[in-house]
Amino acid sequence: MKRTFSVLMIFFALACTVFFTGCQDVIFAKIMGEVALEDATISGRINSIVRYTMSGTEYVFIQNGRVYCKPASSQSHGDWVEKSDGLPKLEYSYYDKKFNGIYIYRLAATENTLYALGTSIRENDDGENTTGSRYLYYFSGSSWTQCDGEVTGTSGTTTIFCTNTIDATKRTAYIRMNGTVSELKNNPSSTSFIQGAASSALGDAPGASTVSAVYTASGVYFFNSCSATNETSSPVTHVYWASDSTLKYVAAGTPASSGTNAVSCSANITSIAATSDAILLGTNGRGLQKTTNASGVPGSSLSSFSTNADAALDAPYMIPAMLCIDSAAPETGAMLYATADFKRKSSSSGGNYKDVGLWSYYPSRGNWNRE
Structure with missing residues (x-):
């Protein structure tokens, strides 16, 4: 148990560079939300929620050390299947006193290929588990x-x-290594998978701090923070990204340097998802928050949820990733996914380990619940 806890801590630190503080009685909040929580089928630290098409069917893929997927149209948390054949499973050998296998911590997709990034785990001279x-x-x-x-x-x-575009033909994937961002090939081989260096003048310059990218008809924007668009079956009209706790936006094609400040959250923004009437904001320790969406333009103040979102996913949870399946739908009519985690070192954090993992909102269910 101690070793498992240590491994979980490694990957929390791997994905978060900013720690957060503060807590509240989340159990009480869930009671106030009056929604019975279901048992999770997808748990653990999840950093990626990625679209990928197989045999003409659109799927949603996630990672939590292994890789799972389900049809994007599904509104059932029982439809997830593991897709990890060929990925060495991370296991600990008590006989050899070492880890074997790989922990998958990121996913990315092109039109034809899904990529997974994993790390080995090793024990340092002090007996602590570290990434390898x-x-x-x-x-x-x-x-x-x-x-x-x-x-x-x-x-x-x-x-x-x-x-991560809805239009599969516009999906591109990137790797950041040694401070350089490179595009990954749409049809790779084991010996040839780098397409070339990434470049763009629309967002942040691709480099050592780049963590996200969005597509518009004018080109790809790279950002040193989380980002999203309001893409539907129609082209993107607005681009959104985080500047610490503030949401910023521009009209598609306008350089991010001309961005406008929108709403500010109570903690740094870690993920963004747009619906037709709202923009949901995942935060670093304050759960889900939201603002309005008026024809692509975000509001200047936070709005209240009509669902149980802020009761189910409030402090102390951070939201590493979100995805709206169809941004043309309103918030209460959209299929939404969010991942949750919390700072594990604090015994008084108020977090519940059962809540760590994937959450979803389905119109057929009408509430947020564990996936």
């Missing part, structure tokens, strides 16, 4: 293949991310 070598894998519909060599790098933390 990083490895990149790709999936083209059946099983995973490892890209040749390590992608550990010598500076910074290697990560992958993608545009």
Whole structure:
């Protein structure tokens, strides 16, 4: 149990560079929400919620050390299936006193290929578990293949991310390694998976701090924070990104340097999802918050939820990732996913380990609940 706890701590630190404080009685909040919580089918630290098409069907993929997927149209949390064939499972050998296998901590997708980034776990001289070598894998519909060599790098933390567009033909994936952002190939092989260096003048310059990208008809925006668009079956009209606790936005095609400040949250923004009438904001320790969406323009103040979102996912939870399946739908008519975690070192954090994992809102259910 102690070793498992330590591994969970590693990946919380891997994905978060800013720790948060504060707590409240979340159990009481859930009672006030008057929603019975279901048992989770997808739990653990989840950093990526990614769209990927297999055999003509759109799927949602997530990672929590392993990889799982379900049809994007599904409104049932019982439809998840594991897609980890070819990925070495992380296990601890008490006989050898070491970890074997790989922990998958990021996903990214192109039109034809899904990528997974994983790390080995090793024990340092002080007996503490730390991340080791990083490895990149790709999936083209059946099983995973490892890209040749390590992608550990010598500076910074290697990560992958993608545009995650509704339009599969506009999906591009990127890897950041050694302070450089490169596009990943749409049709890779184990020996050839880098398309070339990424470049764009629309957002932040791709580099050592880049963590997200969004597609518009004018080009790709890169950001040093979380970002999203209001893409539907129609082209993107607005781009959103976080500047610490403030949501910023521009009209698609306008450089981010001309961005406008919108609402400010009570903690740094860690994820964004747009619906037709609201923009949901995941925060670093204050759960889900939201503002209005008026034809793509976000509000200047926070709005109240008509659902149980703020009761189910409030402090002390951070929301590493969110996804709206169809941004043309209003908030209460949209299928939404969010991931939850909390700072584990504090015994008084108020967090519940049963809540760590994937959450969803389905119109057919009418509330947020564990996925």
